[in-house]
Amino acid sequence: MNEIRIGELSDNLSELNRRIEIACQLVGRAPTELTVIAVTKTWPVSDIEILTQLGIRDFAENRLEEMEAKQSALSAHDLTWHFVGQVQSNKASRIARAADVLHSVDREKLVPLLSKASLELGRELKCLIQVALETEHRAERGGVAPSEVAALADSIASTPGLVLQGVMAVAPLNEDPAPAFSRLKGVASHLRAKYPDACWISAGMSDDLEAAIAYGATHLRIGGALLGNRPPVR
Ligand SMILES: *Cc1c(COP(=O)(O)O)cnc(C)c1O
Numbered sequence: 573m574n575e576i577r578i579g580e581l582s583d584n585l586s587e588l589n590r591r592i593e594i595a596c597q598l599v600g601r602a603p604t605e606l607t608v609i610a611v612t613k614t615w616p617v618s619d620i621e622i623l624t625q626l627g628i629r630d631f632a633e634n635r636l637e638e639m640e641a642k643q644s645a646l647s648a649h650d651l652t653w654h655f656v657g658q659v660q661s662n663k664a665s666r667i668a669r670a671a672d673v674l675h676s677v678d679r680e681k682l683v684p685l686l687s688k689a690s691l692e693l694g695r696e697l698k699c700l701i702q703v704a705l706e707t708e709h710r711a712e713r714g715g716v717a718p719s720e721v722a723a724l725a726d727s728i729a730s731t732p733g734l735v736l737q738g739v740m741a742v743a744p745l746n747e748d749p750a751p752a753f754s755r756l757k758g759v760a761s762h763l764r765a766k767y768p769d770a771c772w773i774s775a776g777m778s779d780d781l782e783a784a785i786a787y788g789a790t791h792l793r794i795g796g797a798l799l800g801n802r803p804p805v806r
Pocket residue numbers: 611613634656657742777778779793794795796797
């Protein structure tokens with residue numbers, strides 16, 4: 573294994589853990605309440621292997637083909653795979669087979685497709701509802717409007733093969749992430765009032781993890797801060 577890369581990733585992880593610790597201290601949370609998901613899109617399998625040695629077990633991809641290829645290369649490892657990309661309907665069943673957690677359920681139409689595939693495999697797919705946090709109706713980053721979360725939640729919760737696990741969001745572009753994550757926290761508590769087990773909040777990326785932690789994130793999706801800012805050309 574490449575010693576230089578091991579050193580880089582190890583330093584990045586230390587720095588990330590330091591940021592998480594400080595952000596938690598500021599708001600009276602414990603770092604153990606948070607799961608770091610390494611978003612390894614465009615990065616090689618060798619990086620994932622290094623990260624597993626450093627103790628990371630949760631990995632995310634946003635393209636199905638890339639996730640499948642990495643999974644088969646890493647099948648000897650016991651890892652949790654998160655899918656964070658947009659779900660095309662014609663790929664929903666393959667995504668349901670490959671992912672342990674789907675962060676981007678954003679429409680009713682996906683529910684029966686995901687359910688069928690999960691039931692065929694005899695497993696359960698953890699589902700997060702992706703919430704659009706834009707204040708104007710732009711939804712450039714995907715997701716359902718906060719007002720539509722309840723109906724989609726009822727559908728997922730009542731469908732076999734699917735587990736309603738919580739919400740996910742990406743902060744709007746060119747906006748202060750704090751008010752957006754505050755809105756997400758409101759949506760999440762509303763959801764939890766009806767479905768107490770749907771307690772995950774997947775929010776926070778390399779540039780806004782502090783704000784996400786302040787507003788209750790349970791799962792951070794970290795790319796650049798762990799892997800570096802220049803993905804390899806391919
Ligand atoms: C790429 C990606 C991330 C990670 O973003 P960074 O800014 O590199 O930490 C998180 N969530 C989603 C949905 C992504 O596509």
